Amino acid sequence: MSLLTTGGSGVRVRFAPAPTGHLHVGSLRTALFNWMFARHHGGTYLLRIEDTDLERSKTEYTESIITSLTWADLLPDEPFVIQTHRDAQHRHVIEQLLAQGKAYRCYCSPQELAVRCTKATNEQDELFFSYDGFCRRRQDAHRTGTYVVRFALPDNNEPIFFDDLIKGRITFERSYFDDFIIARSDGRPMYNFVVVVDDAFMRITHIIRGEDHIANTPKQILLYQACGYQVPQFAHLPMILGPGGHRLSKRDGAVAVLDYQKDGYLPDAFENYLIRLGWSHGDQEIFSRAEVVNYFLLENVGKKGAIFDIAKLAWVNSMYIKHKSDAELLAYIQRYLAPALRTEVGWDMQTLCQVIGLYKDRVKTIRELLDEILALWHGPSLFDVPQLKTTLHNQVVQHLDTMLTALMPHEIIWQAADLKLIMQQCASTCGIKFVDLAGPVRVALIGKSTGPGVSELLALVGKREALRRIMMLKSALL
Numbered sequence: 001m002s003l004l005t006t007g008g009s010g011v012r013v014r015f016a017p018a019p020t021g022h023l024h025v026g027s028l029r030t031a032l033f034n035w036m037f038a039r040h041h042g043g044t045y046l047l048r049i050e051d052t053d054l055e056r057s058k059t060e061y062t063e064s065i066i067t068s069l070t071w072a073d074l075l076p077d078e079p080f081v082i083q084t085h086r087d088a089q090h091r092h093v094i095e096q097l098l099a100q101g102k103a104y105r106c107y108c109s110p111q112e113l114a115v116r117c118t119k120a121t122n123e124q125d126e127l128f129f130s131y132d133g134f135c136r137r138r139q140d141a142h143r144t145g146t147y148v149v150r151f152a153l154p155d156n157n158e159p160i161f162f163d164d165l166i167k168g169r170i171t172f173e174r175s176y177f178d179d180f181i182i183a184r185s186d187g188r189p190m191y192n193f194v195v196v197v198d199d200a201f202m203r204i205t206h207i208i209r210g211e212d213h214i215a216n217t218p219k220q221i222l223l224y225q226a227c228g229y230q231v232p233q234f235a236h237l238p239m240i241l242g243p244g245g246h247r248l249s250k251r252d253g254a255v256a257v258l259d260y261q262k263d264g265y266l267p268d269a270f271e272n273y274l275i276r277l278g279w280s281h282g283d284q285e286i287f288s289r290a291e292v293v294n295y296f297l298l299e300n301v302g303k304k305g306a307i308f309d310i311a312k313l314a315w316v317n318s319m320y321i322k323h324k325s326d327a328e329l330l331a332y333i334q335r336y337l338a339p340a341l342r343t344e345v346g347w348d349m350q351t352l353c354q355v356i357g358l359y360k361d362r363v364k365t366i367r368e369l370l371d372e373i374l375a376l377w378h379g380p381s382l383f384d385v386p387q388l389k390t391t392l393h394n395q396v397v398q399h400l401d402t403m404l405t406a407l408m409p410h411e412i413i414w415q416a417a418d419l420k421l422i423m424q425q426c427a428s429t430c431g432i433k434f435v436d437l438a439g440p441v442r443v444a445l446i447g448k449s450t451g452p453g454v455s456e457l458l459a460l461v462g463k464r465e466a467l468r469r470i471m472m473l474k475s476a477l478l
């Protein structure tokens with residue numbers, strides 16, 4: 001992504017997805033807000049793949065995340081970091097904390113823990129077992145056996161707080177925390193710890209992420225302080241909600257970004273929609289990237305969750321489709337939805353562009369546009385005759401006959417303007433309105449009575465094929 005220069009201001013942000021699934025709509029919005037913040041401040045936007053959950057992380061998901069970010073034009077400004085590749089550095093910092101007495105080995109067995117942990121609740125009112133710090137004080141220093149590494153919570157009762165750039169001050173009571181584990185018994189460092197070490201390594205100045213991470217923030221702040229790292233600023237984005245007001249989930253429809261790509265949403269339209277979901281600049285709905293970069297301020301991000309509205313997304317998409325050139329839309333279709341389009345339909349590029357031009361004001365997605373192109377190329381294969389008979393004029397067969405006779409002569413010029421004149425003459429010969437003739441001809445050509453101008457459709461379908469389709473409808477109605 002190339003708007004404005006990067007890196008000059010010292011602002012460094014990162015998007016840090018876990019490759020445990022395809023990129024989620026909410027995660028793409030997080031990436032986008034990080035990108036906008038970086039660009040607004042002339043900073044740097046980075047990517048880190050957080051794959052330390054070895055059981056759930058998969059390479060195919062990393063690939064899928066990169067594919068989604070490529071589609072969205074949100075690749076990072078520097079090579080991305082893979083968290084597990086930094087395992088040795090994580091372990092090294094654990095050793096340092098142990099040497100400094102800021103962490104300690106805990107040898108307590110499950111039976112011992114059952115005695116030494118008391119029930120407590122955390123800031124989310126969830127029950128947890130608060131460890132009494134026994135191993136921190138034990139004297140038998142040369143003990144052997146399996147152990148976990150615990151963080152030695154600094155000895156004071158001060159609440160922990162931070163000034164969130166979106167939500168304001170957030171405070172946590174000390175009683176919500178115990179000497180939490182930072183490395184498992186197999187030596188693998190825990191999530192909250194590696195995030196801190198990596199954010200410091202990547203020199204992150206602002207952490208912009210989903211509000212589901214608020215509960216991790218106080219632990220991470222304590223770890224930043226213990227490691228001697230500068231604590232970054234935090235901004236927690238409200239969740240994207242489903243229509244029922246709960247967190248958007250698969251129950252509400254597609255949540256994977258790539259599903260929206262397949263369904264025919266343009267990346268810039270999709271992102272325009274996501275930007276507005278929880279951020280506003282007056283009443284403006286459609287933004288160019290340059291405008292977004294110019295206007296973006298975290299202060300204008302809403303504090304509450306925003307509801308994902310597919311109808312509005314479709315509207316935004318239709319606006320973007322209308323404003324793209326026919327050639328751009330064709331290139332997009334060939335790149336993302338139908339690479340084999342030119343072998344499936346026999347039109348040349350110029351004719352394909354004309355077809356696109358005819359339909360682009362009428363569709364909400366590129367998928368619909370593709371379906372229309374294919375429908376026009378292939379024509380209807382079957383007609384719902386009983387249904388048609390209820391809607392079409394009872395003389396329709398004679399009208400189609402008149403049309404066929406008028407269209408057959410060799411000398412007619414097969415162009416929309418001339419075809420329109422011929423149709424107007426036919427309608428008056430039959431004593432019917434133009435629309436009453438256009439309707440059945442459109443049904444013959446594309447299987448439905450509504451759509452673009454029928455003379456344009458006739459011109460694109462070509463003489464032989466148009467006559468064949470009109471004859472086919474006529475025989476079906478006999």
Ligand code: GLU
Pocket residue numbers: 015016017018050195208209210213
């Ligand atoms: N890996 C976390 C996630 O996918 C993000 C952690 C963070 O941004 O600090 O939700």
